[in-house]
Amino acid sequence: MSMSLAEDDDKELYIDDSGCTGAFYNPRASLSLEQQRQALPVYRVRSHLLYLLEIKQTLVLVGEAGSGKSTQVPQYLVETGWTSDGRQVCVTQPRRVSAVTLASRVCDEAGWRLGEQCGYAVRFADCRSQATRVLFATDGVLVRLLARDPLLQDFCVVMVDEAHERTFHTDLALCLLRKVQRRRPDLRVIVSSATIDADAYLKFFGDSAACLSVEGRQYPVDIHYSASPVPCYMAAALDTVLAIHRRCGPGGVLVFLTGQEEVLRLVQQLREAAIKVRSRSPLMIWKPRGCRSSSGQQLKVFALYGGQSARQQLRAFENVGQANRKVVVATNLAETSVTVPGIRYVVDCGFQKLRVFDPRTGLESLAVCPVSASAAEQRAGRAGRTQSGAVYRLYPESEAARQLPHTPAELERCDPSPLLLQLLSMGVRDLRRFNFLSAPAPGAMARACELLRALGALDSEARLTSLGARMAELPVAPMLARSLLAGAELGCGADICGLAACLQVDVADVCGLAACL
Numbered sequence: 001m002s003m004s005l006a007e008d009d010d011k012e013l014y015i016d017d018s019g020c021t022g023a024f025y026n027p028r029a030s031l032s033l034e035q036q037r038q039a040l041p042v043y044r045v046r047s048h049l050l051y052l053l054e055i056k057q058t059l060v061l062v063g064e065a066g067s068g069k070s071t072q073v074p075q076y077l078v079e080t081g082w083t084s085d086g087r088q089v090c091v092t093q094p095r096r097v098s099a100v101t102l103a104s105r106v107c108d109e110a111g112w113r114l115g116e117q118c119g120y121a122v123r124f125a126d127c128r129s130q131a132t133r134v135l136f137a138t139d140g141v142l143v144r145l146l147a148r149d150p151l152l153q154d155f156c157v158v159m160v161d162e163a164h165e166r167t168f169h170t171d172l173a174l175c176l177l178r179k180v181q182r183r184r185p186d187l188r189v190i191v192s193s194a195t196i197d198a199d200a201y202l203k204f205f206g207d208s209a210a211c212l213s214v215e216g217r218q219y220p221v222d223i224h225y226s227a228s229p230v231p232c233y234m235a236a237a238l239d240t241v242l243a244i245h246r247r248c249g250p251g252g253v254l255v256f257l258t259g260q261e262e263v264l265r266l267v268q269q270l271r272e273a274a275i276k277v278r279s280r281s282p283l284m285i286w287k288p289r290g291c292r293s294s295s296g297q298q299l300k301v302f303a304l305y306g307g308q309s310a311r312q313q314l315r316a317f318e319n320v321g322q323a324n325r326k327v328v329v330a331t332n333l334a335e336t337s338v339t340v341p342g343i344r345y346v347v348d349c350g351f352q353k354l355r356v357f358d359p360r361t362g363l364e365s366l367a368v369c370p371v372s373a374s375a376a377e378q379r380a381g382r383a384g385r386t387q388s389g390a391v392y393r394l395y396p397e398s399e400a401a402r403q404l405p406h407t408p409a410e411l412e413r414c415d416p417s418p419l420l421l422q423l424l425s426m427g428v429r430d431l432r433r434f435n436f437l438s439a440p441a442p443g444a445m446a447r448a449c450e451l452l453r454a455l456g457a458l459d460s461e462a463r464l465t466s467l468g469a470r471m472a473e474l475p476v477a478p479m480l481a482r483s484l485l486a487g488a489e490l491g492c493g494a495d496i497c498g499l500a501a502c503l504q505v506d507v508a509d510v511c512g513l514a515a516c517l
């Protein structure tokens with residue numbers, strides 16, 4: 001389906017009526033949480049999934065976004081006694097916000113208290129207890145758990161969720177889990193996502209793995225493309241949100257942009273639009289009349305990006321009441337796993353920022369790239385979770401045909417030195433023989449070894465030094481870790497932390513780090 005860019009007198013993006021029905025399609029709104037759980041597509045394969053886990057060490061679980069993988073599978077495992085001996089199920093997420101919101105959702109569904117039977121562990125926040133049986137953690141935390149207890153004795157099942165994101169930590173965790181399974185055949189690994197190349201994972205895990213597909217989506221989602229390329233996706237995103245607000249039925253809007261700066265700019269523009277509407281008087285002035293929709297709702301606009309505190313991020317998940325329409329402007333932080341309640345419309349700018357490494361200069365930078373087909377599908381999957389929805393892609397359908405199927409793995413496009421340091425600190429001796437899911441380029445590997453040697457993390461025989469072991473304990477890039485340790489030794493740790501904060505994209509993380517040193 002395409003949306004046409006017709007210039008009406010408001011110069012706004014014209015949204016065709018097919019995506020703008022006022023009718024809600026949510027036949028399950030009145031069901032109890034238990035009934036809603038049983039209506040999820042994954043419930044239909046519950047017995048099969050549990051059977052496969054009995055007989056196979058690894059399960060590759062592929063199911064549409066919103067089908068219930070992340071919230072239901074850990075509950076099935078608890079219900080069927082996997083954790084009755086006191087061991088835990090760990091579900092990893094690439095991002096903190098999804099680990100926290102999923103833990104809270106599972107508690108609501110199961111009637112548990114957050115931090116007791118089900119908790120979360122993310123960088124600088126730990127909400128779990130002795131009673132915890134289901135732990136939602138970031139993939140970075142899992143790597144740290146593996147470093148502390150290489151056999152993961154406290155866990156019976158590890159579910160690596162959103163594996164398609166191919167983050168540095170997800171790939172590293174999978175490589176290490178595969179090694180752990182050789183020593184612990186009872187450890188089960190579930191690799192799950194809506195958009196993974198299941199064959200690649202089946203090949204990686206070998207005969208001990210099986211694949212299970214979950215058919216069906218929670219609610220239908222209509223996909224709309226722009227009729228022609230948009231000259232400026234920021235302007236198009238603004239116009240599209242306002243057009244949805246004026247013409248479409250109730251329901252929240254989630255907009256995907258590439259970074260914090262863009263998010264804040266659009267939030268500002270939308271907030272201004274929420275208190276001003278263009279007067280059609282001959283004077284053509286802006287009057288503070290409120291940006292009322294056809295359904296009489298007011299816009300409530302929230303930002304959602306990685307540099308916010310956890311508290312700021314969670315504001316986007318708050319209920320805004322019937323009188324308001326929620327608009328969440330997000331980076332790809334909201335692309336996977338999260339359910340923002342009430343979202344009915346998604347506006348996708350079609351681009352994302354990716355970290356890329358130039359082996360010639362040894363520097364990493366953020367590049368704006370078109371999204372892959374998998375990322376576009378994940379973004380679309382944020383609609384249709386609590387009601388039927390629509391996605392407005394700000395690019396023509398012909399562009400979609402040119403998208404890469406998957407976003408390249410972080411290991412293939414970033415500086416591999418943090419990974420090498422982690423692996424060496426975990427006792428891996430021969431990096432050349434390490435079985436990667438997809439190995440870094442040989443040139444990048446060689447350069448990373450040179451850098452680690454120059455920083456004093458490796459000796460002349462490529463063995464980890466005690467300084468390297470200390471560097472590996474800090475959750476930052478090796479160059480930064482070395483600076484922080486040197487700063488602490490020279491009595492200027494706080495100053496170096498400040499400088500490190502300026503160099504980090506995620507400032508909140510470095511502030512937490514200052515407390516650790």
Ligand SMILES: Nc1ncnc2c1ncn2[C@@H]1O[C@H](COP(=O)(O)OP(=O)(O)OP(=O)(O)O)[C@@H](O)[C@H]1O
Nearest residue numbers: 065066067068069070071105194218337339341385
């Ligand atoms: N916070 C929430 N509020 C309301 N409903 C929710 C919430 N979290 C989950 N749900 C409901 O549970 C369903 C299953 O969510 P879940 O995260 O388990 O799906 P998933 O298959 O893991 O999706 P994805 O592949 O996008 O991560 C959602 O479609 C939604 O209907």
